[in-house]
Amino acid sequence: MIGDSRWGIRLAHAILILGILIVAFPLYYVFIASTHAGPDIVRPPMPLTPGGRFIENYRAAFFEGAANLGGVPVWRLLLNTAIMALGIAVGKIVISITSAYAIVFFRFPGRMVFFWIIFVTLMLPVEVRILPTYKVMVDLKLIDTYTGLILPLIASATATLLFRQFFLTIPGELVEAARIDGAGPFKFFKDILLPLSKSNIAALFVILFIYGWTQYLWPLLMTNQAEMNTIVIALRKMVSFVDHGTPWHIVMVTCVLAILPPVLVVVLMQRAFVRGLVETEK
Amino acid sequence: MSGRVVFPNKLLPYLLLAPQLAITAVFFYWPASQALKQSMQREDPFGLQTTFVGLANFRRVLADPNYLNSVKVTAVFSLSTAFLALALALPLAVMAEKVVRGKGIYRTLLIWPYAVAPAIAGMLWLFLFNPAMGTFSYLLRANGVAWDPLLKDGQAMGLVVAAAAWKQISYNFLFFVAGLQAIPRSLIEAAAIDGASGPKRFWTIVFPLLAPTTFFLLVVNTVYAFFDTFGVIHAVTQGGPGKATETLVYKVYNDGFVNLQLGSSAAQSVILMGVVILLTAIQFRYVERKVHYG
Numbered sequence: 001m002i003g004d005s006r007w008g009i010r011l012a013h014a015i016l017i018l019g020i021l022i023v024a025f026p027l028y029y030v031f032i033a034s035t036h037a038g039p040d041i042v043r044p045p046m047p048l049t050p051g052g053r054f055i056e057n058y059r060a061a062f063f064e065g066a067a068n069l070g071g072v073p074v075w076r077l078l079l080n081t082a083i084m085a086l087g088i089a090v091g092k093i094v095i096s097i098t099s100a101y102a103i104v105f106f107r108f109p110g111r112m113v114f115f116w117i118i119f120v121t122l123m124l125p126v127e128v129r130i131l132p133t134y135k136v137m138v139d140l141k142l143i144d145t146y147t148g149l150i151l152p153l154i155a156s157a158t159a160t161l162l163f164r165q166f167f168l169t170i171p172g173e174l175v176e177a178a179r180i181d182g183a184g185p186f187k188f189f190k191d192i193l194l195p196l197s198k199s200n201i202a203a204l205f206v207i208l209f210i211y212g213w214t215q216y217l218w219p220l221l222m223t224n225q226a227e228m229n230t231i232v233i234a235l236r237k238m239v240s241f242v243d244h245g246t247p248w249h250i251v252m253v254t255c256v257l258a259i260l261p262p263v264l265v266v267v268l269m270q271r272a273f274v275r276g277l278v279e280t281e282k
Numbered sequence: 283m284s285g286r287v288v289f290p291n292k293l294l295p296y297l298l299l300a301p302q303l304a305i306t307a308v309f310f311y312w313p314a315s316q317a318l319k320q321s322m323q324r325e326d327p328f329g330l331q332t333t334f335v336g337l338a339n340f341r342r343v344l345a346d347p348n349y350l351n352s353v354k355v356t357a358v359f360s361l362s363t364a365f366l367a368l369a370l371a372l373p374l375a376v377m378a379e380k381v382v383r384g385k386g387i388y389r390t391l392l393i394w395p396y397a398v399a400p401a402i403a404g405m406l407w408l409f410l411f412n413p414a415m416g417t418f419s420y421l422l423r424a425n426g427v428a429w430d431p432l433l434k435d436g437q438a439m440g441l442v443v444a445a446a447a448w449k450q451i452s453y454n455f456l457f458f459v460a461g462l463q464a465i466p467r468s469l470i471e472a473a474a475i476d477g478a479s480g481p482k483r484f485w486t487i488v489f490p491l492l493a494p495t496t497f498f499l500l501v502v503n504t505v506y507a508f509f510d511t512f513g514v515i516h517a518v519t520q521g522g523p524g525k526a527t528e529t530l531v532y533k534v535y536n537d538g539f540v541n542l543q544l545g546s547s548a549a550q551s552v553i554l555m556g557v558v559i560l561l562t563a564i565q566f567r568y569v570e571r572k573v574h575y576g
Contacts, residue, residue, distance in 0.1 A: 012378075013384070016374060026403075026407060096302065099301075111295070117303065127554065176287045210397050241414045
């Protein structure tokens with residue numbers, strides 16, 4: 001562009017690279033730590049080049065887990081977290097798209113009341129109703145179940161609003177044409193609305209998958225048994241600076257494996273991710 | 283909207299809405315109403331008897347020095363986090379808009395922390411900076427800095443702010459890039475032809491035109507720091523040392539689950555609800571319009 005000198009561009013590259021290094025360093029550090037033996041990790045300064053125990057550490061973590069957490073293998077923690085994240089993402093999309101469909105394409109008494117009932121949940125995040133919600137979960141015997149981890153989190157005002165917004169842009173002629181051709185509400189939904197919503201669904205899926213994967217307060221309350229922990233909660237429980245038995249090499253491997261899946265989703269589905277971020281914040 | 287073509291079914295829309303409504307009723311409205319009720323009750327420690335006490339819980343909470351401390355901590359924490367995350371992301375976004383080669387790679391390498399759980403972001407920083415094994419603590423102390431975030435208030439706050447802001451850089455970066463792309467090139471080029479230097483162009487044209495984006499991000503970052511950083515606090519400092527990093531959300535959890543003060547915790551929840559309503563109102567009233575100020 002006019003006015004940008006060659007040195008200005010070089011400086012821009014330098015600042016960006018510096019920024020990337022700062023942003024990436026903590027992850028690099030943990031990855032390096034995950035390839036060293038436990039005692040080497042806690043003896044500062046830790047070496048900043050990879051150690052020779054990559055395969056050994058990852059195998060031990062993946063199949064045997066941390067002894068101070070009842071030896072739940074990391075594959076189990078990953079499975080729990082994946083079930084929770086996928087359940088939340090799919091659940092939110094399904095119940096939001098049907099709600100938005102009802103609100104936009106039908107006329108019935110109480111329509112706007114229901115819309116507002118859903119909208120107001122925006123103002124009731126888990127954090128402001130922790131104790132009573134916990135009590136509901138206990139009464140329904142949902143502690144330590146996948147249902148308990150997923151179900152209460154799938155109501156979504158944001159996703160409903162997003163689908164509603166999108167459905168309102170669909171021209172009435174399309175509905176009319178479909179009706180003249182004899183399509184009922186199910187056929188219209190399946191053959192016209194769903195294909196049109198594909199990119200919106202993909203964008204929401206990425207955002208909601210990350211939302212589910214990174215949950216903290218809810219799984220902390222909902223899980224007592226070590227086998228039901230999500231990987232983030234398990235990692236938190238493994239770490240202790242006072243306890244000399246903390247298996248640091250397992251901790252570091254778990255940390256890397258907890259970060260990797262959602263990061264891969266963001267990197268590989270970058271277009272959907274960016275779209276999702278921008279859309280859900282409108 | 284009244285002229286919209288719709289399907290004539292009468293029962294179907296209720297069935298379509300039913301799952302979402304059932305979940306909101308059981309897991310949102312019922313617990314929220316319970317929080318309201320409990321906030322006006324006092325329960326004995328064994329949970330055998332409850333008495334209606336009106337607004338006494340609120341009066342007690344608002345007069346409690348620990349609560350007021352927590353309000354201050356939350357304000358400092360939220361504003362520092364928002365400011366730091368914005369201040370780091372803006373130059374990166376401006377630079378990313380300047381370069382042509384490697385743009386995509388830079389973007390990919392800057393956005394991934396969005397996917398890191400706040401609690402894990404906290405632990406990453408804790409691994410680097412905890413006094414027992416952190417390499418950076420070692421370096422700091424080797425250079426004569428008395429570094430101990432587990433004992434020193436300011437250092438503990440600095441650590442949680444750094445971790446919380448680190449995770450948010452990627453988000454702000456993306457929105458700043460989008461904001462920068464919306465600024466007409468012709469304006470900047472005209473200024474360049476008139477001889478305005480790079481920094482001058484930035485502060486007189488780019489920065490003011492970016493104000494709506496910045497304001498939007500300020501609100502979003504504050505909300506993030508308020509509610510989504512429970513994990514950072516819980517994983518890194520647990521509110522300590524003393525109560526130096528006890529944010530409002532952490533205090534609700536701590537008083538309810540650890541100290542079992544139900545009435546007080548419920549009253550705090552209700553106050554937080556008020557805060558959320560206020561922030562949501564601000565978001566919808568002012569942010570949605572995306573206007574330029576001046």
